[in-house]
Amino acid sequence: MSSVQTQSVQTGRITRKFIYLFLLLMALFYLLPFFIMVVNSVKPLSEITGGNMMALPEVFTIEPWLAAWSTAQVGVEPTGLRPYFWNSIKMVVPAVAISTVLGAINGYILTKWRFKYDTILFGLMLFSCFIPFQIVLIPMARILGILGLSGSTYGLILVHVVYGIGFSTLYFRNYYAAFPTELVRAAQIDGAGFFQIFYRILMPSSGPITVVCVIWQFTNIWNDFLFGASFASGSGAPMTVALNNLVQSSTGVKEYNVHFAGAILAALPTLLVYIVAGRYFVRGLMAGSVKG
Amino acid sequence: MYHVSKSDFKTRLQTWLPKLVLSPSLAMVLIFVYGFILFTVYLSFTDSRILPSYGWVGWENYNKLWRLSHWEISLKNLGIYASLYIAICTAIGLTLAIFLDQKIRGEGILRPIYLYPMALSFIVTGTAWKWFLDPGIGLEHTMHLWGWESFEFGWIKDRNLAIYTLVLAAVWQSSGFVMAMFLAGLRGIDSEIMKAAQIDGASNWNLYRRIVIPLLRPAFLSAFVILAHLAIKSYDLVIALTGGGPGRATELPATFMYSYTFTRNQMGIGASSAVIMLMTIAAIMVPYLYAELREKK
Structure with missing residues (x-):
């Protein structure tokens, strides 16, 4: 998307006005749910149930945020989302790190140390990204039970590494495929070994793709719900599962403002990453779909 | 002589090392993805209810x-x-x-x-x-x-x-x-x-x-x-x-x-x-x- 654009399509004034109008209306459509979340997360509950969801708050309060963070009823315990936020952090950091490192090494091997049937092996890894995870839920639950990892953060780390290496391998493989193999061969002739070549020659130029891969894995793993709900629904639950428990809880009054604050808390990490490194996020999306 | 066999070992290691390093990832994918798929396919032909059970029921499910x-x-x-x-x-x-x-x-x-x-x-x-x-x-x-x-x-x-x-x-x-x-x-x-x-x-x-x-x-x-x-x-x-x-x-x-x-x-x-x-x-x-x-x- 960075290529220099040479405009050749001419559009009339009315057409241009229509285009701008359409683009702005669509922007409003995309912003509306977030606007509603933010506005209603700083209102007292009475202003939502008795008032207008689209209106700005008459009384500004951060109570809902505090409640969502530390006192709201999540499941049976009034702990707020805080412990679950940390569960997610403890899950996402190692899972992202491990899957990225493995992906880098796999990508290096699959492009610079090619062997018979390597494309088939890569195809097998790649297909694993797209399977409906329902197909592995039952055996995974059994294995985690046998390993004593049910309901724990470690279990989820294992799961996310396993189902994340397909994508991380894809990123690094496509990136290293464009890296001149002559440099690798030259280093080999100079006596550099397998790991030396990786550290000295490929790693120093892997910055951008590492960022892409880390962002993609972070977003995916943080946003996962199915694995979290299946393997860690209790006190080890990740943020998304806790948020769902908070919103769906049927006891007591529905505290919409707290739900909105909780939803923003759950969205904040990935949203921050998107704002800071949106360019890389888009590149990751594209590489994950068009295999560029 | 010793030198030759040593470098021989080194080259052989170098050719095996990539496959060796790739194998843990590959094993994970083969077991956790394809092994699990086979297991689930197998279960779909069994009388499993609350837990996996291995009584074969054919296409009944x-x-x-x-x-x-x-x-x-x-x-x-x-x-x-x-x-x-x-x-x-x-x-x-x-x-x-x-x-x-x-x-x-x-x-x-x-x-x-x-x-x-x-x-x-x-x-x-x-x-x-x-x-x-x-x-x-x-x-x-x-x-x-x-x-x-x-x-x-x-x-x-x-x-x-x-x-x-x-x-x-x-x-x-x-x-x-x-x-x-x-x-x-x-x-x-x-x-x-x-x-x-x-x-x-x-x-x-x-x-x-x-x-x-x-x-x-x-x-x-x-x-x-x-x-x-x-x-x-x-x-x-x-x-x-x-x-x-x-x-x-x-x-x-x-x-x-x-x-x-x-x-x-x-x-x-x-x-x-x-x-x-x-x-x-x-x-x-x-x-x-x-x-x-x-x-x-």
Whole structure:
């Protein structure tokens, strides 16, 4: 998307006005749910149930945020989302790190140390990204039970590494495929070994793709719900599962403002990453779909 | 002599090392993906109920599955949901991309706005839309307060219309991504082709219809494949937005599989539904990945 654009399509004034109008209306459509979340997360509950969801708050309060963070009823315990936020952090950091490192090494091997049937092996890894995870839920639950990892953060780390290496391998493989193999061969002739070549020659130029891969894995793993709900629904639950428990809880009054604050808390990490490194996020999306 | 055998060992190690280092990842994928798939396929032919059990029952689970109205409803819902989701996302994505490609001032601000929902969890999206679409406090209520008393928008509570709220929220989440794919495709088109067509006197409409859109075929294909597999896997959004309800109005195969396996203790039937989901996705993904990998060679 960075290529220099040479405009050749001419559009009339009315057409241009229509285009701008359409683009702005669509922007409003995309912003509306977030606007509603933010506005209603700083209102007292009475202003939502008795008032207008689209209106700005008459009384500004951060109570809902505090409640969502530390006192709201999540499941049976009034702990707020805080412990679950940390569960997610403890899950996402190692899972992202491990899957990225493995992906880098796999990508290096699959492009610079090619062997018979390597494309088939890569195809097998790649297909694993797209399977409906329902197909592995039952055996995974059994294995985690046998390993004593049910309901724990470690279990989820294992799961996310396993189902994340397909994508991380894809990123690094496509990136290293464009890296001149002559440099690798030259280093080999100079006596550099397998790991030396990786550290000295490929790693120093892997910055951008590492960022892409880390962002993609972070977003995916943080946003996962199915694995979290299946393997860690209790006190080890990740943020998304806790948020769902908070919103769906049927006891007591529905505290919409707290739900909105909780939803923003759950969205904040990935949203921050998107704002800071949106360019890389888009590149990751594209590489994950068009295999560029 | 010693020196020779040592370097011999070193070269042999060097040729084995890559395969050795790759093998843990490979073993993980083979066991946790393909081994597990085989296990689930096997379970789908057994009398497993609350726990896996190994009594062979042949095709019984599949026969039962296809007779269940619950499964039929899930498939029908998936049909409606997936076709609308794919069609609308593609239409919006393509329109946004073509419009954004007209040297728009503020493109740098608009593009990230269209795309940010993709960074959110479906649970967050579901929560936001759930309350916004709730007639009691959301859009309908707001319109009443603004004086439009007869305004009605209770789709989310309506058995016949709830599935469309799912489409709405899912389109909101993914259409920006489709826009990005088409925009990348548009920016890759050789501007000489466009100029030549314009010199020939083609109108903008014809230029896009006859030349640009056909050139975007790879982007259409990628968008279709990605959206189709996302639609079949849709689970989180249903749980957060409607929980499958009202009644079974928004049940999809993914929610069906989960409830039969883990809450209704019909693991055999749950497994067979998972196998059918896998087959459907494989039918779309395998030819696509095969073509992509072959091109690369």
